Amino acid sequence: MKVMWVYAIVACMKTRFSLILLSFCLAVLLLLAGCTTKLEVNNPMQADITYLYEKLPRLHVDFYHATSKADFSKAYHKAMENAESASDLDFYFSLRELVGYAQDSHTAVGLTEGFVAQLSAIPAQFSYVQGAWRLGVVERSHAHLLGSEIIAINDVPIEEVQRRASPLFSHDNEVWLRYYLSQQFNLTNLYTYIGIADSPSLSVNLTLKQRSTDQIHTITLTPVSAKEYGMLSFATWYQAHPETGASNAPYRALLLEENNTLFVQYNVCMSYEEYPLQSFIDEIVSLVTSKSFGRVIVDLRYNSGGDSRLFEPMVDGLAALQTEQGFALDVLIGEGTFSSALMNAMHFRQRTQARLVGTPTGGSLNHYGETAHFTLPNSDIAVSYSTKHFVMDRNYKGTSLVPDVVIEQTVEDILLGKDTVVETLLHSY
Known part of the structure; x- marks a missing residue:
């Protein structure tokens, strides 16, 4: 009985070892199958699709933060299959669909002149x-x-x-x-x-x-x-354009004297050699210092970003003057407020007594950004991707920055050439 018992133990161990070995082999096969995502390349479109598929997740700071590798692989296989007979623009949209898996507003596919012409x-x-x-x-x-x-x-x-x-x-x-x-x-x-x-x-x-x-x-x-x-x-419907509406100027100011208000519009986070941003900021700070305004409005509604650091002297200058003079400070935000402009809006909220006014921002408060890009070898299409993750408020539960005071542009005011947000503010006191 003892010999048989020992034999049974050995047999059992052999069986368990065989099962473990079999499970291990199956796991390796599945792993290898999962890794074998690169398909046969038969044309330049497929070559570019494969190039993007392999390169983008490696370069992006956290490509899979909101999607799975399996889903991205499945989309890649679909794009490769469709590229067998795709038109140029179907190929272009398939690239955009792949990039969309980043779920990151800063990661995007560009357009060449050749594709625009089609x-x-x-x-x-x-x-x-x-x-x-x-x-x-x-x-x-x-x-x-x-x-x-x-x-x-x-x-x-x-x-x-x-x-x-x-x-x-x-x-x-x-x-x-x-x-x-x-x-x-x-x-x-x-x-x-x-x-x-x-x-x-x-x-x-x-x-x-x-x-x-x-x-x-x-x-x-x-x-x-x-x-x-x-x-x-x-x-x-923008035929009648309000004075405080969107402008081609990168930054500008208006004196709304009837309401004792200074309106400052900042449309791009850049400085221009012919009129440096710092010169503009110095002029605004000097003007506010010399004249007692009841309200200062800073408009960031049409600003899609750039370098957030450039506008910080304006934030700090107005913060100091608001403490001294006590004027109301309203910062306008909306769907076009994105990236560095959103960060400037948060700087106003953190460093001044400003109210954020308007509608939720197109940019997310905690977001991916600081973009770089690579070019697809055959189509010459540029693909931008994020290299950093910006966290401005770890406790913030939403995505868009929500204003303190929500005022939305109305259809009627657009047709009449009125700026609903500014008009409401000017008549709120």
């Missing part, structure tokens, strides 16, 4: 205002429909169109998605890629609810090339 668009542009997509620009024959709510594109509900397009716009919050999407929501090549049109050259039906009557209208728009688009004459 784009088609309907003669219209959309903006997300007061909780709905609206017609902001259109060919002049449909000018009476400006401000109308967009219900559907080619009979596909606008919410479904946005859902399908979303993966192609790398983003880390919904505000930036809509802001980014509004700049390309008229591309018929996009419509074809997401399956709401059969060809980029076919006419597009827009279903609209008219603002003043709530009547439903369907209009048909014919796509034009990028070159033709720039030659068209459009009707726009």
Whole structure:
């Protein structure tokens, strides 16, 4: 019995060893299968797709922070399969879909002149205002429909169109998605890629609810090339432009003397040789020092970033003067406030007694940034990616920076050429 017992133990150990060895071999096979993601490359498009697939996760500071390697690998396989017969622009959108897995608004795919020349668009542009997509620009024959709510594109509900397009716009919050999407929501090549049109050259039906009557209208728009688009004459709901609205100037100031207010607009976090930013800051600080303003408004609504450090002397200068003089300080933010401009807004919140006023920002408070880029070898397309993770508030639960006072631009004021936010502030005291 003792011999048999020892034999049974040895046999059992051998069986367990065999099972362990088998499990180990299976694990290795599965691991190797998982690593074998590089597919056969048969054309330049597939070569670029593979180059991006291998390079981007290695260079990005934390590519897989919000996605899995398995999902990214699956998307890569799909892109490689489609590239067997893809058009140039289908290939371009497939790159964007891959980059979208970063879920990072700073990581994106650029465009070359060659790809731009192949784009088609309907003669219209959309903006997300007061909780709905609206017609902001259109060919002049449909000018009476400006401000109308967009219900559907080619009979596909606008919410479904946005859902399908979303993966192609790398983003880390919904505000930036809509802001980014509004700049390309008229591309018929996009419509074809997401399956709401059969060809980029076919006419597009827009279903609209008219603002003043709530009547439903369907209009048909014919796509034009990028070159033709720039030659068209459009009707726009920004025809009447408010004095404090968006400006091409990188930074500027207005005296709103009737309201004893200084309005400072900062549109890009850069300094220009012909008028250095520090000179502008010195002039503003000197002006506020010499004149007793009741309110200073700093507008960051249209600033998509640059170098956040450049504007810090303005923050510190106004902080000291506010302590001395006691003026109200309002900092305007919105969907276009992004990256370094958002950081400047937070500097105002942290170092002054300012209120943040407007709507949630396109940038996320805690975000990836400090971008670098690489170029795909065959298409020459540039791909930007984040190299740092900025954490401005570890306890912040949201993404966009939410203002202390929410004031949203209204459709009526846009059409009348009024700045809802500034007008509300000027009449709030």
